[in-house]
Structure formats: structure tokens, C-alpha cells
Amino acid sequence: MIGIKNLTGGYGNKPVIQNVNFSLEKGEFFGLLGPNGSGKTTLFKLITGALPAAGGEITVDGKPLSGFSKLEKARMIAVLTQEAHVSFDFTVEEIVSLGRYAFQKGLFKSLSRQDRKVIDDVMELTGVTKYRDTQFRLISGGEKQRVLLAKALAQEPKIMLLDEPTNHLDVKHSFHMLDLLKEWQREYGLTVFAILHDLNVAALYADRVALLHEGSFLKTGGVDILRDESLLRQVYEVDVKSQPHPYVPKPQLLMTPEEKADPQKDHFSRSYRVRQNEGLIHIEFNDPLRTISNGVTGEGIQWLNHFCNFHVNKNYDGGDPVDDMTNWMANQGIPPEKAAGMMTAVKLEDMVLLEKEYEGIRLLAMVTAGVGNAVDITSEELDSEIGKIGTINIMVFLDSHFTDGALVNACLSATEAKTKALQDLNIKDPYTGTIATGTSTDSLLIGTTQKVERTPYAGSGTVAGKAIGTAVYDAVTGAVRKYEKRQRRS
Numbered sequence: 001m002i003g004i005k006n007l008t009g010g011y012g013n014k015p016v017i018q019n020v021n022f023s024l025e026k027g028e029f030f031g032l033l034g035p036n037g038s039g040k041t042t043l044f045k046l047i048t049g050a051l052p053a054a055g056g057e058i059t060v061d062g063k064p065l066s067g068f069s070k071l072e073k074a075r076m077i078a079v080l081t082q083e084a085h086v087s088f089d090f091t092v093e094e095i096v097s098l099g100r101y102a103f104q105k106g107l108f109k110s111l112s113r114q115d116r117k118v119i120d121d122v123m124e125l126t127g128v129t130k131y132r133d134t135q136f137r138l139i140s141g142g143e144k145q146r147v148l149l150a151k152a153l154a155q156e157p158k159i160m161l162l163d164e165p166t167n168h169l170d171v172k173h174s175f176h177m178l179d180l181l182k183e184w185q186r187e188y189g190l191t192v193f194a195i196l197h198d199l200n201v202a203a204l205y206a207d208r209v210a211l212l213h214e215g216s217f218l219k220t221g222g223v224d225i226l227r228d229e230s231l232l233r234q235v236y237e238v239d240v241k242s243q244p245h246p247y248v249p250k251p252q253l254l255m256t257p258e259e260k261a262d263p264q265k266d267h268f269s270r271s272y273r274v275r276q277n278e279g280l281i282h283i284e285f286n287d288p289l290r291t292i293s294n295g296v297t298g299e300g301i302q303w304l305n306h307f308c309n310f311h312v313n314k315n316y317d318g319g320d321p322v323d324d325m326t327n328w329m330a331n332q333g334i335p336p337e338k339a340a341g342m343m344t345a346v347k348l349e350d351m352v353l354l355e356k357e358y359e360g361i362r363l364l365a366m367v368t369a370g371v372g373n374a375v376d377i378t379s380e381e382l383d384s385e386i387g388k389i390g391t392i393n394i395m396v397f398l399d400s401h402f403t404d405g406a407l408v409n410a411c412l413s414a415t416e417a418k419t420k421a422l423q424d425l426n427i428k429d430p431y432t433g434t435i436a437t438g439t440s441t442d443s444l445l446i447g448t449t450q451k452v453e454r455t456p457y458a459g460s461g462t463v464a465g466k467a468i469g470t471a472v473y474d475a476v477t478g479a480v481r482k483y484e485k486r487q488r489r490s
């Protein structure tokens, strides 16, 4: 739709933008990214015509942009810039009405019924109707930005050029504006070209992005180019970590502050405290641990300090376990947002707590085990009658530094060790009569201090994996034996 060929230009003799080539396809959202001073605004001004180009060509649908009249351009392209100089005392409604200028007909141009409808609609969409009679100069920066968006939308443009559109806007209004642009993109095939400062916003909203570096495009492509951490480091000169968004298949970027060694690092065994009573095992670490878990609360990958294993009655109905557990934590003075929680009907005094060192890796393992719900996961038969006491809750804390992959590896290692323990103890699935691989409601948590050298592996071929495997095997074996002893007594 828009073709940019060898575009060159700047201020005075020195071209800031040099030989930029790209095309904007109809209906796409194109994000222009780059650090301060890379030339984004200059390129924007060359495209909008605010700055004359020293060389190159801009075409719309194959025709040179210079060949279109001012009115033709206004019916096609709307521009939202940073420099919103409004010198007169216009009201908000009058500003928005200016967007209809290109559509007004006749000698004495006046607003038609259709114009008025569009103006009302776009003011409603951008949430500025309540300021319609207020003077533009009297509203806030963010409100002005929304009014200018309304004016741009009132043009019913095919192409929207925006220079940092969410500048001045709070989180709600930023997302509202971007969602609105996305909706017009989908509904009316609007083509959007926007300078974006926030890489995460660009990753979520743009279809394609270009990274401008010293006046030239260093890379253009889908937002997946933002997964390239070394490229971003080269352009922005900061340490960036690319992470997947948890709900949208898009990358999100995290900035890492310069790391300083912690001179007062606790020895591992002095870095935690364990509190235990009939209702709760509470392990508290001085500093947050990187954790992976499937617990009732604190699930997924997190940074947490508090680790809880709550005792529940075997008839606990589990109506809203997350809510219940959050309340139990709060009642115990444990901040739920920093805590992971599991629950078990097993007597907590039968816990096995084991601190060990394996080949220089210090770890702490906590296991409570009941095997009344033992299940052989490899059998196709599914016993729906579950409800007896029987859960194996495992927590393993290590003085290690694991990547996310190593955390997954650690889960494998712990699970393999648990299953081997059940096999050696001859624990059977009562439904199938075969050796159980676990119980139906097992929980696992791995936590690492992340204060030593980073490792990407924690499987059975590694020291970390062996540390986890041997500790979990011993702790599960000990806990199941205590459980069986209690069962025999009762």
C-alpha cells in the first residue's frame, strides 16, 4: 500500500535517515522501534511530508505521494504527532470536527448529519464526550492525546501514522487506544504505522516491526525478532531477557539491572527457618527462591520466600482451595503473594526433612507422604473414586542457579526418584493391582537460590540431578514408611 524506496533525509547537509526501504501492506500494524536519536521522528517526518526528503520516493498504491492533493491525502492518511500545537481556544468538539474537513462539501463548508455522527462516535470511542464543550488547552496531556486520536479517527483514514501514540497515557488508556487501533485494523482494514518506545507494547500489538539504528533499518520482521536478545543488546545497549507472555504467544522483554555480588550471602543452612505444628509446615527463606511448582498457590514459575504444607481434614471439600489457603496464610502472618502452598491430609509429624550436601550442592528436602490414593499412571483404567488420605508432597530447595529448562529437568529428576521409591516399597495401585507411579494428587516444588553459577541441566546425568534424586528417594521412602507404620497402628 505504501512503498518507501531509498528514502534519505535529515537536517542541513547531514542525512539522518539513509536509504531506508520498506513497504506497508494494507491492514497491517507496523511498529517503528529504535533507541533515542536513532532517527525515528526524522523518518516519520519524511513520510508525513513535514520534512522534505533529500532523496528516494514514497508511493501510495503505486502512485507518488507528491502527486496527491492535500484533500486527497487527508481522506487517505491521518497523522497523530507529538507536537500538538493548538493556538486558538478551540473546544474539544471543534478539534475533533477538524478531522471531517476533508469530507465537507460546497462553498460554505458545514458539517453534514453524517459528519456529526462520525464526530459523536469517535468522541464516544475515545472517551472524550464528557469534555466536548471544554477548551482543549484546559484538559490534561493524556486527555489531549485521546482528543487528537478522535480527530484522526474522524478522518476515517485508510492509513494512520502515529508518533508515540501512548505517550502521556496511563496503562488503561494506552491499552484502550491500542485495542481501538487494532479493532479498526481488523474491521476496516486500517493500516497503522506507529513509532513505539515500549518494546513490550510493540510485541503485543504490531504485526511487523523495524529496528532503526543510526538512521538505517538493522532488522525488519515479525515481532519474533524481539526474541533475539543479542540484537536488542546491540541496539539498546542494555541486558535484555526475552520471555514468552504467559497467555499470548508473543515475546515480552525484561530488563536486567547490573548484577552486584552479594557480600553478605547467607550460608545455605542459615538461610531458612522451619516451623512445624499440627496444622502447618512453614519453611521461610531469607531471600526469595526461583521456584517451579504445581502447588495450590504459588504455582508455575515464581520468586517466593515462604513454603507451606497445610494439614487438612480428609473430608475437606476443597470448594475454593486457593481462597482457603490464601486466608490460612494471612491468618498465620504469611504474605500469600510471596508464598507457595500445598495441602495434605497426612499427619504432619510424619514429615521427613532432610538437609544434605552432594558433591558441593547443598539442598533441603521436605516430604509428606500418604499412599492411599496410589495410582499407576501407565494403566488406562481411571479410578474416579478418589478421596482417601493419600498425597505425596515434595519440596526441594537447592543452593543452585537453574535456568527454566533446568527447573523442568529438576522436576523430572524428583519424579523419577519418587517413582523408584514407590517401586522399591512395593506400593501398589489398589484399583489395578500394579506398582504405583505416584498418587492422584501429588505436588512438587523445586526452589533454587540462584546465587551460584548458572546451570542449564539438572537431569540424572548431572550432579544437581543426582543430589535431587538421592534426597527425594530417601525422603519419600522415609515418609511412606512413617505413613504405613501409622496405618498399621490405627
Ligand SMILES: Nc1ncnc2c1ncn2[C@@H]1O[C@H](COP(=O)(O)OP(=O)(O)OP(=O)(O)O)[C@@H](O)[C@H]1O
Residues within 6 Å of the ligand: 011, 016, 034, 035, 036, 037, 038, 039, 040, 041, 042, 043
Ligand atoms: N530539528 C533538528 N535539527 C537538527 N538535528 C536534529 C533535529 N531534530 C533531530 N535532530 C537530530 O537527528 C537525529 C535523530 O533524531 P530523531 O528525533 O529523529 O530521533 P528519534 O529516534 O526520534 O529519538 P527519540 O527516541 O529521542 O525521540 C538526532 O541526532 C538529533 O539530534
